[in-house]
Amino acid sequence: MQYDTLNIGFDAQVATVTLNRPDVRNAFNETMIAELTSAFTALNTRDDVRAVVLAANGKAFCAGADLNWMKKMSAYSDDENRADAMLLANMLSSVYRCNKPVIARVNGDAYAGGMGLIAACDIVVSVDTARFCLSEARLGLIPATIAPYVIRALGEQASRRYFITAEAFDCATALRLGFVSEAVQAEQLDATVQQVATTLCANGPQAVRACKQLVQDVAGRELSDTLIEETAARIARTRAGAEGREGVASFLEKRTPRWRN
Template sequence: MPYEMLNVEFAERIATVTLNRPEVRNAFNEAMIAELTDVFTALNTHDEIRAVVLAANGAAFCAGADLNWMKKMATFSDAENRADAKRLANMLAAIYRCTKPVVARVSGDVYAGGMGLIAASDIVVSVDTARFCLSEARLGLIPATIAPYVIRALGERASRRYFTTAEQFDCATALRLGFIHEAVSADELDATVQKLTQTLCSNGPSAVRDSKQLVQDVAGRVLDEALLDDTAERIARVRAGVEGREGVASFLEKRTPVWRD
């Protein structure tokens, strides 16, 4: 379906979802939230798509929430505010739970709610000039809906600092803290993202999907017998599956697996 706030393109098994409100630094409002939720939910049904790139037009990647939208929210009733906040939470969950690996292509500054977008992504490649900021406290707000994703990506210790100080930090700091995976020059951004998506597409599609789910399911769990049994059951199931058998056979027979055709 056509979108007003996004550009969505498909090429070579890759879907590219581009935020397209450059005039407001790609700040999101209720319409963009609805469109992002819709597109990331819909992508789960596209078996031909192997990876998703989340990108943005303009100088900034995302400035967070649109201030005019936030001003309107101040007039909402408690029930309306809760419903609106839940829609934002559902959007972030749709990105995080997308069955395809999501690569964030960060081409500029990322503020507030925009930090949630890239924290919910699986791989983040950023231009080395980008700046990052959890700016909510400056406005008397808290980064609540993005917190589950940002704390996972940034870590508890760094989150304590940047949630409370609302300091801006540079790309080198984001890389050091593990919030992003790669920092490259603007000239290298597209090539780096393309290399990553090609790598994702060369792997077994079910294995990629299940590996993403594995991390989400195992992270933070107690290392007990239940976890040992769970992981053993998973690998046993995959070994006996069509893709697992094909992968091992193609390696031993020195041929290309069928999913690369």
């Protein structure tokens, strides 16, 4: 897995995808978008990977769209703009729908599309000095492609404010709003991310995958009879599955489950 704008590393059962355009604060262009889509699509199929860390080199996590790329887009036709926007939408979807849990390792500021990238992840560990901004309105634009992910992660009311004001907010605010899962000092960032990854890898891999899908499928739905029956059926299938039987047996027998060996 060789890329121009990313570094990919593996350590035991954890893959790390690192944005590697520090000279432009890891702003993404068409190459980075295509490579992120390719990387997450490939990782999605690997049984030896149990968790993915999305990281970045340099001082910033991601500044959003590259200015030269945006300048090029300004000359696009409507059809070309739609096609280009779909590439970004597909990239975000590849992160959000990755069947491995994705941890965002936020080493610095995240603006615009960078916030969308973080919002597509499952767990966000950030340095406490990071700042966040949905800056699109300053440029006469809207954060439309990232909206499905940001609104889920930030909440509707906060999204209303920060979409229309385009004001920056600090990590303490992001933590309070639930956009960030944990805020730590810079020297604690790697250890905290590693601890989260280790915790994830200790759990049943099929259960983790199913839990992630469960949240995506259930969130926002009406508590109907259909939903109640559907969730009952899911736990029934899990109990009857090999991993579920092994997990319960290992607990009762006071031994380590096979997936940790």
